[in-house]
Amino acid sequence: MSQFWRPGSERPRTRLIDDDEGGVLFVPAPPSSSSSSGFGHSSLERQRKRLPVYKHRDAVLYLVEHHSTTIVVGETGSGKTTQIPQYLKEAGWAEGGRVIACTQPRRLAVQSVAARVAEEMGVKLGEEVGYTIRFEDVTNPGVTMIKFLTDGVLVREMMDDPLLTKYSIIMVDEAHERSLSTDMLLGLLKKIQRRRPDLRIIISSATIEAKSMSNFFNIRRKSLAQDAEDCAPNKQPAILSVEGKGYAVEIHYVEEPVSDYLQAAVDTVLLIHEKEPPGDILVFLTGQDDIDAAVKLLTGHGQQYGSHYSDLLVLPLYSGLPRGEQDLIFTPTPKGKRKVVISTNIAETSLTLEGVAYVVDSGFSKQRFYNPISDIENLVVVPISKASARQRAGRAGRVQPGKCYRLYTEEYYLKEMSPEGIPEMQRSNLVSCIIQLKALGIDNILGFDWIASPAPEAMIRALEILYSLGIIDEDAKLTSPTGFQVAEIPLDPMISKMILSANDFGCTEEIITIAAVLSVQSIWVSIRGVKKEFDEAKLRFAAAEGDHVTFLNIYRGFLQSGKSSQWCYKNFINYHAMKKVVDIKEQLHNLMRRLGIAVKSCDRDMQAVRKAIIAGFFAHACHLEEYSQNGMYKTIRSSQEVYIHPSSVLFRVNPKWVVYHSLVSTDKHYMRNVIAIDPSWLTEAAPHFYQLRQPNPIPY
Numbered sequence: 211m212s213q214f215w216r217p218g219s220e221r222p223r224t225r226l227i228d229d230d231e232g233g234v235l236f237v238p239a240p241p242s243s244s245s246s247s248g249f250g251h252s253s254l255e256r257q258r259k260r261l262p263v264y265k266h267r268d269a270v271l272y273l274v275e276h277h278s279t280t281i282v283v284g285e286t287g288s289g290k291t292t293q294i295p296q297y298l299k300e301a302g303w304a305e306g307g308r309v310i311a312c313t314q315p316r317r318l319a320v321q322s323v324a325a326r327v328a329e330e331m332g333v334k335l336g337e338e339v340g341y342t343i344r345f346e347d348v349t350n351p352g353v354t355m356i357k358f359l360t361d362g363v364l365v366r367e368m369m370d371d372p373l374l375t376k377y378s379i380i381m382v383d384e385a386h387e388r389s390l391s392t393d394m395l396l397g398l399l400k401k402i403q404r405r406r407p408d409l410r411i412i413i414s415s416a417t418i419e420a421k422s423m424s425n426f427f428n429i430r431r432k433s434l435a436q437d438a439e440d441c442a443p444n445k446q447p448a449i450l451s452v453e454g455k456g457y458a459v460e461i462h463y464v465e466e467p468v469s470d471y472l473q474a475a476v477d478t479v480l481l482i483h484e485k486e487p488p489g490d491i492l493v494f495l496t497g498q499d500d501i502d503a504a505v506k507l508l509t510g511h512g513q514q515y516g517s518h519y520s521d522l523l524v525l526p527l528y529s530g531l532p533r534g535e536q537d538l539i540f541t542p543t544p545k546g547k548r549k550v551v552i553s554t555n556i557a558e559t560s561l562t563l564e565g566v567a568y569v570v571d572s573g574f575s576k577q578r579f580y581n582p583i584s585d586i587e588n589l590v591v592v593p594i595s596k597a598s599a600r601q602r603a604g605r606a607g608r609v610q611p612g613k614c615y616r617l618y619t620e621e622y623y624l625k626e627m628s629p630e631g632i633p634e635m636q637r638s639n640l641v642s643c644i645i646q647l648k649a650l651g652i653d654n655i656l657g658f659d660w661i662a663s664p665a666p667e668a669m670i671r672a673l674e675i676l677y678s679l680g681i682i683d684e685d686a687k688l689t690s691p692t693g694f695q696v697a698e699i700p701l702d703p704m705i706s707k708m709i710l711s712a713n714d715f716g717c718t719e720e721i722i723t724i725a726a727v728l729s730v731q732s733i734w735v736s737i738r739g740v741k742k743e744f745d746e747a748k749l750r751f752a753a754a755e756g757d758h759v760t761f762l763n764i765y766r767g768f769l770q771s772g773k774s775s776q777w778c779y780k781n782f783i784n785y786h787a788m789k790k791v792v793d794i795k796e797q798l799h800n801l802m803r804r805l806g807i808a809v810k811s812c813d814r815d816m817q818a819v820r821k822a823i824i825a826g827f828f829a830h831a832c833h834l835e836e837y838s839q840n841g842m843y844k845t846i847r848s849s850q851e852v853y854i855h856p857s858s859v860l861f862r863v864n865p866k867w868v869v870y871h872s873l874v875s876t877d878k879h880y881m882r883n884v885i886a887i888d889p890s891w892l893t894e895a896a897p898h899f900y901q902l903r904q905p906n907p908i909p910y
């Protein structure tokens with residue numbers, strides 16, 4: 211603790227938010243504002259007019275009218291996301307049944323921003339303002355004028371409507387995040403623009419490199435005369451810089467690098483609580499493990515040191531957290547309490563948490579890195595970029611002045627931190643992305659107009675996997691019907707292939723249940739301090755075949771209980787997750803109907819179920835090392851050392867042959883959701899794959 215600056219304990223080295231050249235971008239705070247919720251429409255109207263973007267309303271509308279693409283760069287909290295869609299609606303861009311779309315990389319942001327805009331417009335969410343995320347559509351076709359959605363959902367919509375004809379304007383928000391779907395979307399939108407001169411695109415962010423984005427969208431004109439004839443807008447992108455920001459955010463840096471960012475974050479929270487005036491705290495850590503540890507330390511502190519610290523209301527936030535628990539971060543902080551939200555970078559962009567006055571930034575995040583040689587995706591803790599650091603600081607100062615405590619030195623920030631992160635496209639498994647592009651008729655994936663090209667090795671590996679699954683043929687074209695059907699299912703291609711194969715084994719009913727469970731993060735609720743009871747509850751459902759069959763037992767139990775929340779509570783099962791499973795299953799049912807596949811049950815023939823799982827996941831087969839004392843397996847495909855995850859019902863059971871759903875890597879590679887198999891089923895399901903991959907036959 212002593213090695214870093216203590217807030218309030220000595221004179222802080224304070225910087226106002228500065229740009230990379232050290233110039234001060236601080237703009238005096240507007241007159242004090244009140245919080246929104248519970249306030250009347252006119253108060254919200256006043257708040258809207260105080261936002262920096264309001265002064266640029268006419269400029270936004272002018273540029274959008276006259277340019278195919280407009281790039282809007284404006285400080286965090288300046289009002290881009292919530293205001294621009296409303297200006298466009300007011301200017302008539304949603305008339306005649308047209309819709310204004312605004313995409314976000316994250317589901318949580320989609321939901322919260324849509325709710326805010328509906329509130330500002332005084333309408334019910336799901337009517338004039340709605341949102342769509344995977345498996346959740348809160349819109350009313352024909353009524354919804356402003357629609358928030360994830361960029362992934364918009365790409366998927368193109369399968370039914372390749373030119374996205376219902377949209378007059380598509381605003382790609384937080385484009386700096388460069389998620390896989392954002393990059394795909396940008397390339398696709400550029401293609402659509404050529405066919406739809408009426409479509410307008412807005413790219414917005416606080417931290418985007420506007421010039422390179424503008425170069426990407428700079429479509430060469432046919433000729434000025436031709437343009438005039440087409441009444442086409444100017445194809446050269448316009449760049450609008452929204453000057454000004456909401457409230458001041460003081461940035462504090464540590465004097466010396468910290469050796470343990472988790473402990474430093476906890477200490478900083480305690481010091482803020484001790485020394486600083488009321489205001490909630492938002493802490494950025496890397497993942498669930500870190501977050502759980504910090505929650506434990508902070509709540510433990512409260513119990514140990516009494517009333518002052520027990521004023522802290524500590525809440526975790528990560529994508530795997532059930533919806534009900536995520537929603538707690540938006541509820542007003544009870545009087546006399548200070549909320550501490552400990553989050554992954556899920557809260558880094560777009561979110562406004564009303565009470566937050568302090569941000570603690572660890573300087574790290576967890577990112578996926580895919581290794582195409584081993585076909586393993588690792589979650590790695592890496593330093594964040596400057597763009598992320600500025601976004602994190604921007605979560606303070608939205609409804610009141612704020613402070614951001616960076617747990618790294620100013621010198622590090624200025625001299626060593628990279629300006630932007632690596633686009634997800636260049637560190638991801640590309641299987642899903644390739645299927646989607648192929649389904650949209652883009653066969654030459656390498657020749658696609660990427661804003662940053664993906665690695666050729668990852669591309670080759672993805673094509674190999676798709677070929678082995680029978681989703682593409684020798685010419686790398688989608689197979690019919692399998693390839694086209696897989697593309698229709700909004701799930702990982704291996705799961706989609708498993709669902710389609712279930713038809714051959716007469717167990718589609720069971721397999722779509724399993725697919726639905728695999729689509730929610732976790733159906734268990736693990737409560738600290740009751741491990742024994744939790745393990746006992748798990749055992750009540752455990753199936754010798756493995757986790758997937760265990761899920762079927764739980765699902766059956768839930769239905770037999772009449773979908774009771776009490777039953778869930780008693781069995782440590784997450785009620786919200788189970789409701790979601792029922793909902794997703796229903797949607798998969800409808801999808802099967804659309805694909806002309808009858809949903810049949812195999813009536814507890816678990817061999818059929820396991821064979822269907824293998825049809826999708828044969829590439830994830832592993833064999834227990836013969837003399838292994840510690841449950842070490844090797845993947846058949848690349849001889850990687852892997853272990854069964856302790857959360858699996860097969861943990862310590864260690865069947866000889868298994869197939870897993872996914873790997874998580876911490877100190878070791880752990881298999882999550884594991885099923886025991888007979889090795890002969892592998893060659894039965896994928897003889898081509900095992901001949902190709904396995905020069906020495908599998909040792910039966």
Ligand SMILES: Nc1ncnc2c1ncn2[C@@H]1O[C@H](COP(=O)(O)OP(=O)(O)OP(=O)(O)O)[C@@H](O)[C@H]1O
Nearest residue numbers: 246286287288289290291292293326416560562608
């Ligand atoms: N849920 C909310 N409650 C209270 N105020 C809100 C809420 N959402 C937005 N605001 C207010 O509107 C302002 C603008 O938010 P908006 O999300 O439009 O900004 P932005 O420029 O898109 O920021 P970012 O780049 O961080 O996403 C916030 O700074 C805040 O003052």
